[in-house]
Every structure is written in C-alpha cells, then in structure tokens.
Amino acid sequence: MAEQSCLVSNDWICGEYLSTRGQELVDATLQHIGITLASVAIGLLVAFPLALLARARRSVRGPVLGLTTVFYAIPSLAMFSLLVPVLGLSVSVVVTGLVLYSLTILVRNILAGLAAVPEEAREAARGMGYGPVRLLFGVELPLALPALMAGLRIATVSTVSLTTIGSIIGYGGLGNLVLGGLRSYFKAEVLTASVLCVLLAIVADVALLLLQRLLTPWTRTPRRRAPRVGAAQSPAGEAVA
Amino acid sequence: MSRTSRRARTGRALLAAGAVAALTAGLAACGGDSLEKSGGEGGGSAKPGQGSLVIGSASFTESKVLAEIYAGLLKDAGYSVSIKTVDARELYEPALEKGEIDVVPEYAATLAEFLNKKQNGKDAPPVASADAGATVKALRKLAEPRGLKVLDPGRAVDQNAFAVTKEFAEKHQLKTLSELGKSKERIKLAAGDECPERPFCQPGLEKTYGIDITGIDPLEVGSTQAKQAVKQGKDQLLLTTTTDATLEQFGLVLLEDDKKLQNSDNVLPVVNAKKAGSQKITDALAKLTRVLTTEDLTELNKKVDALRLKPADVAAGYLKDKGLLTK
Numbered sequence: 001m002a003e004q005s006c007l008v009s010n011d012w013i014c015g016e017y018l019s020t021r022g023q024e025l026v027d028a029t030l031q032h033i034g035i036t037l038a039s040v041a042i043g044l045l046v047a048f049p050l051a052l053l054a055r056a057r058r059s060v061r062g063p064v065l066g067l068t069t070v071f072y073a074i075p076s077l078a079m080f081s082l083l084v085p086v087l088g089l090s091v092s093v094v095v096t097g098l099v100l101y102s103l104t105i106l107v108r109n110i111l112a113g114l115a116a117v118p119e120e121a122r123e124a125a126r127g128m129g130y131g132p133v134r135l136l137f138g139v140e141l142p143l144a145l146p147a148l149m150a151g152l153r154i155a156t157v158s159t160v161s162l163t164t165i166g167s168i169i170g171y172g173g174l175g176n177l178v179l180g181g182l183r184s185y186f187k188a189e190v191l192t193a194s195v196l197c198v199l200l201a202i203v204a205d206v207a208l209l210l211l212q213r214l215l216t217p218w219t220r221t222p223r224r225r226a227p228r229v230g231a232a233q234s235p236a237g238e239a240v241a
Numbered sequence: 242m243s244r245t246s247r248r249a250r251t252g253r254a255l256l257a258a259g260a261v262a263a264l265t266a267g268l269a270a271c272g273g274d275s276l277e278k279s280g281g282e283g284g285g286s287a288k289p290g291q292g293s294l295v296i297g298s299a300s301f302t303e304s305k306v307l308a309e310i311y312a313g314l315l316k317d318a319g320y321s322v323s324i325k326t327v328d329a330r331e332l333y334e335p336a337l338e339k340g341e342i343d344v345v346p347e348y349a350a351t352l353a354e355f356l357n358k359k360q361n362g363k364d365a366p367p368v369a370s371a372d373a374g375a376t377v378k379a380l381r382k383l384a385e386p387r388g389l390k391v392l393d394p395g396r397a398v399d400q401n402a403f404a405v406t407k408e409f410a411e412k413h414q415l416k417t418l419s420e421l422g423k424s425k426e427r428i429k430l431a432a433g434d435e436c437p438e439r440p441f442c443q444p445g446l447e448k449t450y451g452i453d454i455t456g457i458d459p460l461e462v463g464s465t466q467a468k469q470a471v472k473q474g475k476d477q478l479l480l481t482t483t484t485d486a487t488l489e490q491f492g493l494v495l496l497e498d499d500k501k502l503q504n505s506d507n508v509l510p511v512v513n514a515k516k517a518g519s520q521k522i523t524d525a526l527a528k529l530t531r532v533l534t535t536e537d538l539t540e541l542n543k544k545v546d547a548l549r550l551k552p553a554d555v556a557a558g559y560l561k562d563k564g565l566l567t568k
Contacts (some may be wrong), residue, residue, distance in 0.1 A: 007549035010490070020551075081332065087451045089327060089336050102302065167300070170326035184302045185465045185487055
C-alpha cells in the first residue's frame with residue numbers, strides 16, 4: 001500500500017503531500033505573507049518621504065532615482081548575501097533587501113502620480129487657503145492615488161516572488177519549500193509551494209485593486225452619472241454602477 | 242450636495258487611515274515578533290551549560306536529517322534547540338564563528354579545504370587527503386584559531402563518487418573506476434564547473450584512472466539536471482556523493498573509487514568553541530558518531546528522498562532504533 005503512494009512515485013500533484021505537510025505549508029505561507037507585508041509597508045514608509053524630497057529638490061531627485069535603481073539592479077542572491085555580514089542570519093536581511101528592491105518602483109510611481117496632479121487643482125486649493133500639508137494630503141495625494149496604487153501593486157507582486165530568495169538563509173516563506181524540494185527532487189513540494197506563491201501574488205494584486213477602487217470612488221463617477229441624464233432609465237444605470 | 246461629498250471624503254480619509262494603520266500593525270507584528278525571537282535565541286544561548294542551542298543545517302536532505310538527529314540528542318541532554326536552515330557554507334560558516342549558529346553537521350575534507358582557501362587564498366595547496374586522520378588533523382589546525390571546535394569523526398563518509406547508468410555499466414562490465422578507464426570509452430562528465438581544476442575530479446580521473454574525458458557538462462554536483470543528463474545519455478558519467486539515495490530513481494549505479502582518489506569526507510560535528518564547546522555537548526553528539534555508518538546515511542537519505550518521510554520523523558526513528566535517547 002505504501003508503495004502505491006503518490007509521495008513515493010513522486011507525482012507532481014499529490015493529495016497525500018497536502019495532508020501530511022499541511023502545517024508546513026501553512027507556516028511557510030504565513031512567513032511569506034509576513035515578510036511581504038513588512039517589506040512593502042516599510043518600503044512605502046521609506047519611499048514616500050524620499051519621493052517628496054526628490055520632488056521638492058531637483059538636486060536630490062537624480063541621486064534618489066539613481067540610487068534606488070542601482071539597488072534594483074543588484075542580483076537578489078548577492079543582495080541577501082551582502083546583507084548577512086551586517087545583519088546576521090535573521091529575517092531582517094530578507095526584509096531589508098526587499099525594501100530596497102521596492103523603493104525604485106514606489107518612488108517613481110509616487111513621483112509620477114504627484115507630477116500628474118493638474119496645476120489648476122493645486123491653484124484652486126491654494127486659493128481656498130490650503131497650506132502645504134493640507135494641500136498634499138487633501139488634494140495631491142488623493143489625485144496621485146491611482147499611480148501610487150499601480151506602483152504598490154507592482155511592488156507587492158514582485159516582493160511576493162522575490163521573498164522566495166530568502167530561502168538561502170531559511171527565511172524565504174514558500175521559497176524554503178521550493179528550494180528544499182528542488183534539492184531533493186520532490187516534485188509535489190516544488191509544485192505546491194510554487195502554485196501557492198503565484199496564488200498569493202494574485203490575491204495580493206486583486207486585494208490592492210479593490211482597495212484602490214474603494215479609495216478612489218471618483219474615478220468611477222462619470223459612468224454612474226451618465227445614465228442619470230435620462231432619469232427614467234435609472235435602474236439600468238444602477239446596475240452598471 | 243457639498244455636505245455629502247465632504248462626508249464621502251471623510252469616509253475615504255478614514256479608510257485610507259485604516260489601511261495605513263492595518264499595514265503598520267501587520268508590520269509591527271511581523272517585524273517585532275521575529276526580531277524578538279532571534280534576540281531571545283541569542284540571549285539564551287549566551288549562557289554556557291543549560292541554554293538553547295542553534296543547530297545549523299544546509300538545505301540538502303542529509304544535512305537536514307543530521308541536524309534533526311543532533312537536535313534530538315541535544316534535547317535529550319537537556320538543551321532547548323532550534324534549527325536554522327542556511328543554504329551555503331559561505332553563509333553559515335561565518336555565522337558559526339560568530340556564534341549565531343552553535344552546532345553544524347560537517348564533512349572533514351570539504352570543510353578543511355573551505356577553511357584552507359579562506360585562510361590561505363584560492364590557490365592554496367590542498368590540506369585534505371584520502372587519509373581521514375590527517376585530514377581531520379589539518380581541519381583542526383585551521384578551525385581552532387577561528388573559534389571552532391571540531392569533534393571526533395566517525396565511520397560515516399559522504400564523499401564524492403562517480404555514477405553511470407545501469408545499462409552502461411552492464412554493457413561494459415563496470416564495477417570500478419579502473420575498469421571504466423580500461424574500457425577506453427569516451428566520457429562526457431556531468432559535474433560542477435570547477436571540475437577541470439579539482440584534483441579529485443577531471444585531472445584525477447584522467448591521471449589516476451586513465452579515463453578519457455571529452456568534456457565537462459557544467460551542472461551542479463549531484464543535481465537533478467545532472468542526473469537527468471546522464472540518464473538520457475547526454476552525459477555518461479555523473480559526479481555525485483556516496484550517500485546519494487536517488488540514484489536508483491534515475492537508474493544509476495556508483496563505480497567504486499578503487500584507487501582512493503577521493504578525499505575523506507567523514508561526517509563530524511563542528512561547534513562554536515565558546516558557546517557549545519562543553520564536554521556535555523561533545524558527549525551527547527559522540528553517541529551518534531559511534532554508531533553512524535555510510536550505509537545508515539544512505540538509508541536515512543532514502544527515507545526522505547525516496548519514501549518522502551519528513552526529516553524530523555526519520556531522525557526520531559533512527560534515534561529510537563539505535564537506542565540513543567535516555568528519556
């Protein structure tokens with residue numbers, strides 16, 4: 001009976017793998033989510049002031065964009081290996097590396113979003129007596145949200161996949177299982193962990209898309225308003241909305 | 242109208258603030274948690290004697306099982322243990338020197354050469370040989386100044402070995418590498434890309450055994466790709482290790498190293514002298530060294546790589562079968 005098991009015959013898809021390694025998969029997925037969330041959140045917290053600084057001062061802009069792009073170009077294996085002597089064999093190595101990778105995407109997208117804010121909107125806000133802080137958070141940031149969220153989505157998906165490289169020091173979430181599976185030619189382990197990783201990326205992307213729609217309802221208002229011209233047909237209009 | 246839009250805006254602002262708060266909370270939870278945990282490990286193991294020990298493991302099966310067996314023995318001796326999987330020696334060896342990792346299952350000749358190169362440069366003359374005693378002596382000389390304590394080696398050996406397909410072996414009636422040399426077959430070798438420079442690899446095969454190597458297929462040592470290349474007949478000879486349990490799956494057989502070309506890669510525990518150099522730890526790990534054989538290692542690897550049992554379960558089973566635990 002044991003000889004018939006899909007684990008022994010090393011099938012790509014194996015139910016027994018799921019039933020015997022459930023806890024392993026859950027732990028790896030949670031570690032993966034934790035590392036990704038921490039990295040993207042810190043990345044955002046670092047990228048936002050950097051983008052503001054780069055926007056405010058032309059002299060800072062070049063170095064900030066150049067440096068973050070250089071970080072992005074460092075091969076991930078090298079990045080993590082270089083950080084180990086500094087930070088030790090800890091999860092902070094992986095998070096730091098991933099934060100550095102996310103910066104170029106986030107900074108560029110925040111900058112692009114802020115640059116796309118119509119000058120008239122700024123003028124109007126200033127005319128209404130908005131100070132610089134209120135202008136930023138009340139007018140510019142909401143208008144820059146679509147570009148910012150687009151950047152956040154790219155950064156998140158790329159972070160989900162790059163997290164796997166953390167497996168070289170044992171903090172790679174699902175990557176630990178992929179690496180272990182590759183080393184021991186364990187097909188079910190490699191495939192299951194890879195599929196979960198892809199699913200994680202898709203779920204994160206869709207979740208951020210929904211968040212973006214919630215945060216920027218005005219991007220959908222023109223459609224809702226259009227049918228309102230002929231008020232009688234409004235039920236169809238509601239359905240669209 | 243303007244009131245509703247303001248309300249909507251407040252709602253949006255709240256939502257945004259909520260999202261930021263959630264992200265920050267998540268971040269604080271993850272970051273804080275793991276940082277504290279690693280800090281705790283460091284603090285605990287700083288106390289000599291009764292403390293927690295971090296066992297290092299590489300990401301291949303044998304290392305994982307050995308780390309689990311070490312963990313079982315040390316737990317039995319009253320330590321609390323955790324296992325850290327680190328892929329490459331370049332990463333875990335410095336951590337072992339620093340005491341971030343306390344115990345690692347190692348291989349005498351490989352570690353000796355690694356430290357030799359680190360200490361004396363890339364072109365340093367080799368210190369490891371086919372003589373196990375001399376190799377361990379050379380290893381200790383290199384390891385001690387770095388704060389590493391090399392415990393006694395046992396009989397179990399996981400060293401480089403060469404394999405061919407069963408059909409190839411039968412066709413040319415091969416059991417040893419000498420016979421392969423005599424067969425005058427032209428051989429393409431699947432091995433690491435450093436093979437042409439390593440005395441145990443291409444130069445040794447050519448000089449010691451007179452094997453006609455036509456080329457090296459630079460695939461990682463003992464990797465799945467390398468095995469497949471040999472299985473498919475793209476390459477004829479595979480560089481792997483003596484305890485490789487997946488050879489059967491690929492229809493491969495080992496050829497005996499009858500002229501002792503390979504260095505002695507006896508399995509031995511290497512510990513951080515300051516944090517895990519105590520006699521108690523040495524004694525606990527020596528229990529394994531006394532009984533472990535190369536056949537045991539192959540069998541343990543097979544249970545994980547072929548039968549797909551979990552390394553921890555395989556280790557626990559071995560400790561129980563050999564009666565190595567007191568509790």
